[in-house]
Amino acid sequence: MKTLILSFxxxxxxxxxxxxxxxxxxPSATLKKLNGSKINSNTFSNDGKPIIISFxxxxxxxxxxELDAIAENYPEWVKETGVKLIAISIDDAKTSGKxxxxxxxxxxxxxxxxxxNQDFKRAMNVNNVPHTFIINGKGEIVWSHNSYSDGDxxxxxxxxxxxxxxxxxxx
Amino acid sequence: xxxxxxNGFVLIVVFLLISFTFFSQEGTSNITESIHGNFxxxxxxxxxxxxxxxxxxxEKFLSNVFGNINYIxxxxxxxxxxxxxxxxxxxxxxxxxxxxxxxxxARYKTDLxxxxxxxxxxxxxxxxxxxxxxxxxxxxxxxxxxxxxxSSPKKGITLKGLAGxxxxxxxxxxxxxxxxxxxxxxxxxxxxxxxxxxTKIIFGSSLVSKYQxxxxxxxxxxxxxxxxxxxxxxxxxxxxxxxxxxxxxxxPSADNKxxxxxxxxxxxxxxxxxxxLSFLLQLKRVDNMSFRSDRxxxxxxxxxxxxxxxxxxxxxxxxxxxPYATQLKGEIGLMGEIQYKIKKGSLLGGKYGTELTFNFSxxxxxxxxxVKDSLTAMTFYKTNYNxxxxxxxxxxxxxxxxxxxxxxxxxxxxSNQFYNRNIIQFGTxxxxxxxxxxxIGVVDISYKYKSxxxxxxxxxxxFAEKQDMIxxxxxxxxGNWATALLEWTPNGNWFVAIxxxxxxxxxxxxxxxxxxxGTFGYNKGSNRISLSYGKQSAGIFCVGGVCRTVPASxxxxxxxxxxx
Numbered sequence: 001m002k003t004l005i006l007s008f009x010x011x012x013x014x015x016x017x018x019x020x021x022x023x024x025x026x027p028s029a030t031l032k033k034l035n036g037s038k039i040n041s042n043t044f045s046n047d048g049k050p051i052i053i054s055f056x057x058x059x060x061x062x063x064x065x066e067l068d069a070i071a072e073n074y075p076e077w078v079k080e081t082g083v084k085l086i087a088i089s090i091d092d093a094k095t096s097g098k099x100x101x102x103x104x105x106x107x108x109x110x111x112x113x114x115x116x117n118q119d120f121k122r123a124m125n126v127n128n129v130p131h132t133f134i135i136n137g138k139g140e141i142v143w144s145h146n147s148y149s150d151g152d153x154x155x156x157x158x159x160x161x162x163x164x165x166x167x168x169x170x171x
Numbered sequence: 172x173x174x175x176x177x178n179g180f181v182l183i184v185v186f187l188l189i190s191f192t193f194f195s196q197e198g199t200s201n202i203t204e205s206i207h208g209n210f211x212x213x214x215x216x217x218x219x220x221x222x223x224x225x226x227x228x229x230e231k232f233l234s235n236v237f238g239n240i241n242y243i244x245x246x247x248x249x250x251x252x253x254x255x256x257x258x259x260x261x262x263x264x265x266x267x268x269x270x271x272x273x274x275x276x277a278r279y280k281t282d283l284x285x286x287x288x289x290x291x292x293x294x295x296x297x298x299x300x301x302x303x304x305x306x307x308x309x310x311x312x313x314x315x316x317x318x319x320x321x322s323s324p325k326k327g328i329t330l331k332g333l334a335g336x337x338x339x340x341x342x343x344x345x346x347x348x349x350x351x352x353x354x355x356x357x358x359x360x361x362x363x364x365x366x367x368x369x370t371k372i373i374f375g376s377s378l379v380s381k382y383q384x385x386x387x388x389x390x391x392x393x394x395x396x397x398x399x400x401x402x403x404x405x406x407x408x409x410x411x412x413x414x415x416x417x418x419x420x421x422x423p424s425a426d427n428k429x430x431x432x433x434x435x436x437x438x439x440x441x442x443x444x445x446x447x448l449s450f451l452l453q454l455k456r457v458d459n460m461s462f463r464s465d466r467x468x469x470x471x472x473x474x475x476x477x478x479x480x481x482x483x484x485x486x487x488x489x490x491x492x493x494p495y496a497t498q499l500k501g502e503i504g505l506m507g508e509i510q511y512k513i514k515k516g517s518l519l520g521g522k523y524g525t526e527l528t529f530n531f532s533x534x535x536x537x538x539x540x541x542v543k544d545s546l547t548a549m550t551f552y553k554t555n556y557n558x559x560x561x562x563x564x565x566x567x568x569x570x571x572x573x574x575x576x577x578x579x580x581x582x583x584x585x586s587n588q589f590y591n592r593n594i595i596q597f598g599t600x601x602x603x604x605x606x607x608x609x610x611i612g613v614v615d616i617s618y619k620y621k622s623x624x625x626x627x628x629x630x631x632x633x634f635a636e637k638q639d640m641i642x643x644x645x646x647x648x649x650g651n652w653a654t655a656l657l658e659w660t661p662n663g664n665w666f667v668a669i670x671x672x673x674x675x676x677x678x679x680x681x682x683x684x685x686x687x688x689g690t691f692g693y694n695k696g697s698n699r700i701s702l703s704y705g706k707q708s709a710g711i712f713c714v715g716g717v718c719r720t721v722p723a724s725x726x727x728x729x730x731x732x733x734x735x
Contacts, residue, residue, distance in 0.1 A: 093297035094479035101449035125209035151623030
């Protein structure tokens with residue numbers, strides 16, 4: 001048994017070294033749209049421009065703070081960089097009914113999907129919300145950040161701009 | 172035997188991984204591959220503290236650890252999760268002992284066909300009949316070890332089928348589960364007719380059956396128990412209506428004291444939302460609906476279905492001190508919420524607008540009317556739709572969310588809660604506690620003093636209107652509480668917080684204790700480490716419709732999460 005685990009880990013680490021960051025594609029998971037139909041996460045696209053994926057929940061205060069903070073400048077961000085934000089709610093049946101009411105109340109103009117049984121959350125290895133990712137124009141995960149504190153949205157936007165200019169991203 | 176199967180599975184996964192890796196190293200494939208994973212370590216060094224009732228822990232240090240590694244190549248993915256408890260932390264089920272690979276899967280997913288073998292997480296509808304999921308931080312994992320097939324033969328149709336056994340600590344439970352679910356999205360299926368219609372209609376239906384052999388010498392127990400039901404979701408403009416009903420045939424179990432009565436549940440949600448205004452109403456009625464793959468189990472173990480609580484989940488500690496969970500045996504619950512955003516630029520709205528939330532939730536038992544039935548029927552009781560029983564819980568909640576300027580933000584909240592401790596915490600009316608009625612106030616102010624630096628202050632008070640004083644002298648209610656939290660985030664990477672929860676109103680003067688806690692944390696990218704030192708009061712955590720009590724503790728806690 002131990003040998004097997006070891007061989008798995010060795011294989012995994014070799015693969016990881018070989019792959020590097022540039023092939024870190026989005027995994028595939030089925031999500032629910034607010035109109036009830038389904039979408040696969042591997043179809044997320046933004047015409048070669050960056051995408052922000054933000055995991056949140058209706059009961060998560062820092063998550064809503066982050067999405068509110070971004071919303072204040074979102075039209076500007078879109079205009080300047082063409083970035084698109086996809087907000088993934090991990091609310092389960094207990095609170096998933098509240099996703100649409102919160103989104104409308106706040107007037108968020110993001111793409112909103114519900115990950116009701118957290119398939120996408122698991123596939124993206126998200127431990128806790130909020131967890132935010134930047135996806136480059138080729139659909140690869142190039143940056144991620146767990147938790148939110150005031151001002152993190154500025155760091156996020158600096159990185160979006162750096163990505164477009166081809167500069168190195170910072171945490 | 173189970174262990175051999177597990178080894179065999181790991182062998183297959185390793186073989187697939189190696190072959191895929193070699194295959195791609197030859198450079199013949201354009202399909203991208205990747206490895207993702209995450210780790211979480213929660214450890215605590217315990218100090219015995221008789222003043223708060225923190226017991227002596229022989230191991231001194233206890234830890235919960237897990238790690239996931241997932242491999243993805245095109246439509247194929249595989250992964251394992253390793254868990255280790257040396258030993259499991261206080262407050263969790265002590266049967267989590269030892270370590271091992273508790274989760275492994277291989278999956279091939281295309282739009283037409285999605286096959287998974289191994290540990291499966293799946294949900295039918297809102298989960299009233301079937302939901303397997305994982306909350307690793309809470310040690311909740313009822314995954315189905317087996318096979319699942321999902322197919323979408325035509326746009327608008329989704330069919331799901333699965334079979335297997337559920338995870339039970341480091342083994343599998345005894346019962347076999349078989350499930351089938353079908354869903355039709357009318358607008359997508361009949362695209363030419365309804366594709367452009369404003370009203371969206373989605374239907375679904377499920378059947379879930381469990382098998383457990385009857386080894387009881389006295390009772391003639393049903394070996395196969397089925398639940399079945401249907402759901403509908405209607406969406407039009409700002410309206411959203413969904414309802415689901417499930418029926419369960421007789422399922423004598425430890426939960427229902429081996430009653431042969433059937434079970435049922437209905438869960439309905441109606442919402443209306445436009446920019447700046449929203450309404451939400453949820454209704455639920457549960458009668459004898461605990462559904463487990465082992466009829467003798469209790470607590471969080473081997474639950475097949477998920478019965479969501481229709482109460483507002485709170486995150487402020489005083490509001491969440493007495494949380495509610497759905498009573499699987501029977502309850503009727505209602506929650507209504509109105510949210511309104513006062514426009515920017517108006518007198519009350521100010522420069523940034525003001526958000527108001529009103530929420531009311533209530534849960535009551537069902538009156539059980541005794542039935543004198545024959546020795547073969549043994550239903551023991553019946554319930555009626557119009558016969559509502561004693562109060563279990565209510566929460567009347569008001570929240571004001573206000574941003575005053577670029578620097579200042581605040582949240583003000585008030586809640587009036589009724590908490591039936593006998594039922595919610597102990598599941599029986601005869602524990603001797605009186606119900607608690609409390610008024611709770613919260614003020615949360617944050618000040619952003621530079622672009623990435625902020626200070627946050629939380630002040631909370633819980634005022635027991637009616638003490639949960641006890642008729643039995645061994646049990647003492649806790650009375651009033653005050654809580655303060657001060658958090659400093661000098662930049663996006665660091666944070667420091669001090670927290671004091673003071674039980675100043677405890678009827679026992681020797682129990683008027685400060686539960687102080689200092690926390691220090693560091694974040695970078697997807698890595699987070701935090702250290703806390705201090706006392707934590709006994710609390711209740713609810714998950715999967717079941718609450719458990721976490722004992723008081725004193726000591727040093729370390730928590731590390733990381734993902735890649």
